[in-house]
Amino acid sequence: MVDQTKRIKSFAKLGEFFREFSDSQKIGNIAPLENHWHSKLEEVILLAGHKNGWFTKENILFALESWGNILTEDNLTNWISRYDVKKNISKSVALIMAGNIPLVGFHDFLSVILTGNRAVIKLSSNDNVLLPFISKYLISEEPSLREEIEFCETKLENYDAVIATGSDNTARYFEYYFGNKPHIIRKNRNSVAVLTGNETKEQLKGLGEDIFRYYGLGCRSVSKVFVPKTYNFDAFFEAIFDYNPIINQAKYANNYDYNKAVYLMSEFKLLDNGFLMLKEDNNYASPIATLFYEEYQSLDQLKKRIELEKEKIQCVVSNGLFDDEVEFGFTQKPGLYDYADGVDTVEFLLKT
Incomplete structure (x- = not known):
C-alpha cells in the first residue's frame, strides 16, 4: 500500500x-x-x-x-x-x-x-x-x-x-x-506575448525575463510578440536594456553573431539593440537571440487566430486580454496546476 x-x-x-x-x-x-x-x-x-x-x-x-x-x-x-x-x-x-x-x-x-x-x-x-x-x-x-x-x-x-x-x-x-x-x-510549442502599446515599463521588463530566461530555450519562453500596427519598440528596448549582459555568454553570443550574419546576407529587415534582434515573421519558433514579431489590425481577429493555433502555443502573455493569460515576467514560474500542453498529467495517470 x-x-x-x-x-x-x-x-x-x-x-x-x-x-x-x-x-x-x-x-x-x-x-x-x-x-x-x-x-x-x-x-x-x-x-x-x-x-x-x-x-x-x-x-x-x-x-x-x-x-x-x-x-x-x-x-x-x-x-x-x-x-x-x-x-x-x-x-x-x-x-x-x-x-x-x-x-x-x-x-x-x-x-x-x-x-x-x-x-x-x-x-x-x-x-x-x-x-x-x-x-x-x-x-x-x-x-x-x-x-x-x-x-x-x-x-x-x-x-x-x-x-x-x-x-x-x-x-x-x-x-x-x-x-x-x-x-x-x-x-514543439512556443510562447507568445500580445502587446497593445499601453504596457508599463515594469511589464515590458518582465517580458524581458520571459524572453531571456534559459536563453529562450524553453517552451514557456516567449519567442514571438504580436504588436499593433505602427507599434514603436523604443519603450520595449529601453525596458529590457538591463538584460544586455546576456551577450557575454559565449554560446548566446555565437548564436547572435551567426543569425545576424544570415539575416543580413538575406537582406531581412531587422531591429537590433546589440543583444537581441527583432525580425518580422509569421512563425512562432524564433532562433536564439531573435524575437519574432507580427503586427495585428484587430485584437478580436488575433484572439481567433491564437485559438485556432493553440496546439502550437504554450503560454500567452498579456494584460487583461485572455482568460488563461500569464502575467508579464511569470512564464518561467509555472505552478503545480500548470500542465504542459494543457494535458492534466495526474488525471492521465489515474485513468490509465
Missing part, C-alpha cells in the same frame, strides 16, 4: 532543502563541509554546467528556487487532494525527458511518484545529473522510494504507460514506438 503522506513529506523536505540552498547562495555562504547535501549539490551544479553550456549556475539556481517555493507540504497536499488518488492502479510509467532547460521534466516525475506509481526514467544527455541527485535525496528522506525510481540507460522495457517530451520530429518516433501504450507525447 502506497503511503502518500510519506511521499508528500519527502518532496516537502526537498523543497525545504532547495530553499535553504538558494538562500545560502544569495548571501554568498559556502556550504559547510559537514553539510553533505549542500556540498554535493554544489558539485552537481558545476558538473551540469560542464556537460551543457546552457545550464549556467544562475539558471539552475533559478529552477531550484522556483521548485523550492512550490514544494511545500500544504501546496502538495492541496494539489493532489483534488484527485481521487486512491483509485490509482500502481504501474510503471516511462518518462522520456527533454534536456532543453534544467529539470524540465520534474513535474512529470513528481506527478508519477505522488500518484503512487513507479517512474522509469530515460534522461536526455543534456540534463542527466540533476534529477539523479534529487532522487538520492528523496530516497534518503523516504527509503521506500528506492524501489519506485529507476533510471534507464538502455532500451526501455517493462512499462505500462509513457510520458515523452521532445520535438515534432521525435514525436513521430515516439508515436511509432509507444503508440500501443497509454501515452502523453509532447511536441
Whole structure:
C-alpha cells in the first residue's frame, strides 16, 4: 500500500532543502563541509554546467528556487487532494525527458511518484545529473522510494504507460514506438506575448525575463510578440536594456553573431539593440537571440487566430486580454496546476 503522506513529506523536505540552498547562495555562504547535501549539490551544479553550456549556475539556481517555493507540504497536499488518488492502479510509467532547460521534466516525475506509481526514467544527455541527485535525496528522506525510481540507460522495457517530451520530429518516433501504450507525447510549442502599446515599463521588463530566461530555450519562453500596427519598440528596448549582459555568454553570443550574419546576407529587415534582434515573421519558433514579431489590425481577429493555433502555443502573455493569460515576467514560474500542453498529467495517470 502506497503511503502518500510519506511521499508528500519527502518532496516537502526537498523543497525545504532547495530553499535553504538558494538562500545560502544569495548571501554568498559556502556550504559547510559537514553539510553533505549542500556540498554535493554544489558539485552537481558545476558538473551540469560542464556537460551543457546552457545550464549556467544562475539558471539552475533559478529552477531550484522556483521548485523550492512550490514544494511545500500544504501546496502538495492541496494539489493532489483534488484527485481521487486512491483509485490509482500502481504501474510503471516511462518518462522520456527533454534536456532543453534544467529539470524540465520534474513535474512529470513528481506527478508519477505522488500518484503512487513507479517512474522509469530515460534522461536526455543534456540534463542527466540533476534529477539523479534529487532522487538520492528523496530516497534518503523516504527509503521506500528506492524501489519506485529507476533510471534507464538502455532500451526501455517493462512499462505500462509513457510520458515523452521532445520535438515534432521525435514525436513521430515516439508515436511509432509507444503508440500501443497509454501515452502523453509532447511536441514543439512556443510562447507568445500580445502587446497593445499601453504596457508599463515594469511589464515590458518582465517580458524581458520571459524572453531571456534559459536563453529562450524553453517552451514557456516567449519567442514571438504580436504588436499593433505602427507599434514603436523604443519603450520595449529601453525596458529590457538591463538584460544586455546576456551577450557575454559565449554560446548566446555565437548564436547572435551567426543569425545576424544570415539575416543580413538575406537582406531581412531587422531591429537590433546589440543583444537581441527583432525580425518580422509569421512563425512562432524564433532562433536564439531573435524575437519574432507580427503586427495585428484587430485584437478580436488575433484572439481567433491564437485559438485556432493553440496546439502550437504554450503560454500567452498579456494584460487583461485572455482568460488563461500569464502575467508579464511569470512564464518561467509555472505552478503545480500548470500542465504542459494543457494535458492534466495526474488525471492521465489515474485513468490509465
